[in-house]
Amino acid sequence: MxxxxxxxxxxxxxxxxxxxxxxxxxxxxxxxxxxxxxxxxxxxELESLLETLYLLRFPANSTRLFTALQRAKEKIVKPQSVSELYERLGLQEEDKSSDINLAS
Structure with missing residues (x-):
């Protein structure tokens, strides 16, 4: 609005x-x-817009994000907690803060 x-x-x-x-x-x-x-x-709001533009400017990443969004909307993939994702990716709980800082 x-x-x-x-x-x-x-x-x-x-x-x-x-x-x-x-x-x-x-x-x-x-x-x-x-x-x-x-x-x-x-x-x-500006930071959010810039981050969105950054994520969508690469075609491969854009496709992955839209595919993931579509799967979520269709409930093809069940939601996972952060702990479940860390386990699935083989990361340790103590890695969380340093990994998050690197991703930011």
Whole structure:
């Protein structure tokens, strides 16, 4: 969902708008008189979008992700806990924090 406001409204209420974005992750479209509009989003939302773009930009990875999503929707694969995944991949429980840091 997005909110549309003028640049004048944005200037007057910037702090309030920023707090709202942080709370709701909404998008604010700011219209400018010259027609060169901008969009304001929270840092969390931007990071999420950039991560999604990164994951989907490689065709092989994109295909794997969409295949996994389809399997999950069709309930072809039963959900697993993190512990089950570590066991399946042959990792030890004490490896979790270092592996997560490497993946980030």
């Amino acid at each position: 997005s909110i549309k406001i003028t640049s004048e409204e944005a200037a007057k209420n910037l702090d309030t708008i920023c707090n709202q974005l942080i709370d709701t992750n909404e998008v604010v479209r700011i219209s400018r008189p010259d027609g060169k509009n901008v969009v304001l989003i929270s840092e969390t």
